[in-house]
Amino acid sequence: MPKMIPAQSAISVFDPDLTTCPAVACHLDFAEHAAEVPLHTHRKGQLIFARHGAVTCTADDQIWIVPANCGVWIPGGVQHSARATFNARLSYLFVEPGSANLPENCCTLSISPMIREMIGWLADQNTDYPLNNHAARLARVTLDELAEMPRERFNLPxxxxxxxxxxxxxxxxxxxxxxxxxxxxxxxxxxxxxxxxxxxxxxxxxxxxxxxxxxxxxxxxxxxxxxxxxxxxxxxxxxxxxxxxxxxxxxxxxxxxxxxxxxxxxxxxxxxx
Structure with a gap:
């Protein structure tokens, strides 16, 4: 009987702290990764939002649900873990500290269609883009728009x-x-x-x-x-x-x-x- 190969953890896919760009993004399909993302932390803040399915995050003594069209914001340095539904397709936006006027505490944010598309575009770019090119300009606009998004109450203390x-x-x-x-x-x-x-x-x-x-x-x-x-x-x-x-x-x-x-x-x- 062939051995089952454990699914790869999502945190092994990409280390956001290797770049100092203001914002970098990536997509994850949890059909290809382990549903459980273990407790971890990084320098950059992280926005997790679901393009399909949902993910539950634990951070800052709260359980946060991230349904479609919303995202959970986790400031840099905050330990967190996550568990995705089997059908989850997620996008991560990692934000360099001091690059955006985003909350200092964890919260759930609405994600507008425009932000959704801009993050999708950033996910296709090189993670070490020059700070004076089109990707850098779009990253700044994305962060400005994200800072204006309303908060929603999808958390459990x-x-x-x-x-x-x-x-x-x-x-x-x-x-x-x-x-x-x-x-x-x-x-x-x-x-x-x-x-x-x-x-x-x-x-x-x-x-x-x-x-x-x-x-x-x-x-x-x-x-x-x-x-x-x-x-x-x-x-x-x-x-x-x-x-x-x-x-x-x-x-x-x-x-x-x-x-x-x-x-x-x-x-x-x-x-x-």
Whole structure:
């Protein structure tokens, strides 16, 4: 029986810190790479956005979902890891520190069609382009436009606290677990009141709001991977599809079916404040 050759990790494809150009880009098809990108860091800031499928990043004590038409911004020097859906096709934009007026903290950004195309063009250029040529000028315009993009809330605070992390890890693996706060308190050897205070202090959310946000993160990832609304509803433990649709629309301003349609058309989806 032939030996299985492990898929190549995405971080072995390209070292962005070998160039000092303001911005360089590359494309990755995760049919050709391992889905799991291990914890790592680099000098350059990194924008990760999905051209197809989705990727979940862990950085800065948060889980970030990167559905199609959005990107997660990770400043230089921040440790991060990622896991892509099997059908993910991603683009990376690496930004030299001080080259753009981008946030100092991790965040999710909308990606306009223009930025999408400019990053695509940069990905086809030499990564050591002269600083006075057309590629350099386009890189500067791309960074200026990126700095104007609105932020979106596709993140889940998980904290470095061991008890919160334990709950986050368990519910990420089994999001259909509908255990109450009291049950979770027993599992992590705390009183219900103490766990409620800890959750609010560490994440800024009540347990119920935090779990709903986790469900949104999982739902966006699964819908982007091609899962049906019915299957996502079951995976998240909802008693009915209608209950899931109601939660999704109340949070994001569109139904899961409408959201899936935007993945196919590339149109901007409505997001509620």
């Amino acid at each position: 998980i904290s470095s606290n061991s008890k919160i992390r334990m709950i986050a890890d368990a519910l990420t693996i089994e999001p259909s677990d509908r255990s109450t706060l009291a049950t979770w308190a027993k599992r992590v050897a705390m009183s219900e009141r103490s766990l409620a205070r800890l959750m609010m202090r560490e994440t800024g959310l009540t347990f119920g709001r935090w779990r709903q946000q986790l469900h949104l993160v999982v739902a966006l990832r699964e819908l982007a991977s091609g899962a049906t609304v019915q299957n996502v509803s079951v995976e998240l433990g909802y008693e009915s599809v209608n209950a899931f649709i109601t939660m999704f629309k109340a949070a994001l301003g569109s139904t899961p079916a409408q959201y899936r349609a935007t993945l196919l058309t590339g149109t901007k989806r409505p997001i509620k404040d």
